[in-house]
Amino acid sequence: MGNLSYRMIYIAGAPAGLLGVDELFNDLFVTGATPRDENLGEMLIKGVKKHNFVPKPALKDYQDVLVREYLKYYQARTGGDAQVTRDYGQWEGHPREHIPWFPTVSEELCNGCGKCIEVCPKDVFQTLENGKVMVVEPFLCIVGCCFCKSACDPKAILMPQREMLDQYRHGQKRAT
Ligand code: SF4
Ligand code: SF4
Structure with missing residues (x-):
């Protein structure tokens, strides 16, 4: 499955390691998805599910966090940053x-x-x-x-x- 990106994201009180989030964000960005899109949450969950298991009871938590993360990504890209991968040390x-x-x-x-x-x-x-x-x-x-x-x-x-x-x-x- 190539080299998918890996992100540790804090969801509902616990860190979750997710594959392919950077690629998903990029795909959504280039297809014009904005943080105001009503179905953004659904699109994010659908994309994340391609490479990760999303527990049903935590679906809403995943969705909220992913929308928030995409907002940051979107702001960084529209602010002129081509790459938003960050080194946290x-x-x-x-x-x-x-x-x-x-x-x-x-x-x-x-x-x-x-x-x-x-x-x-x-x-x-x-x-x-x-x-x-x-x-x-x-x-x-x-x-x-x-x-x-x-x-x-x-x-x-x-x-x-x-x-x-x-x-x-x-x-x-x-x-x-
Ligand atoms: S803004 Fe909210 S979280 Fe921050 S110090 Fe005030 S009450 Fe606490
Ligand atoms: S670095 Fe900022 S967010 Fe972290 S504990 Fe200190 S004040 Fe809170």
């Missing part, structure tokens, strides 16, 4: 995308105060049209940092347990 010898350390924002609890964006030294968050905040670049998050969680008064931000990182330190877990 490494952490303790592991590709950063293999370390599931990043915030999760509860849309219900977020009041749109923007404090998380103020304290975050990276471009992890983006403000949505409804004023709430979402995580758009989880792997830019600094491993071990918790600034945004501490700054969020309504406790809308969750971070993983710090102990989880122990398994990735000092080569205790091999990159897969």
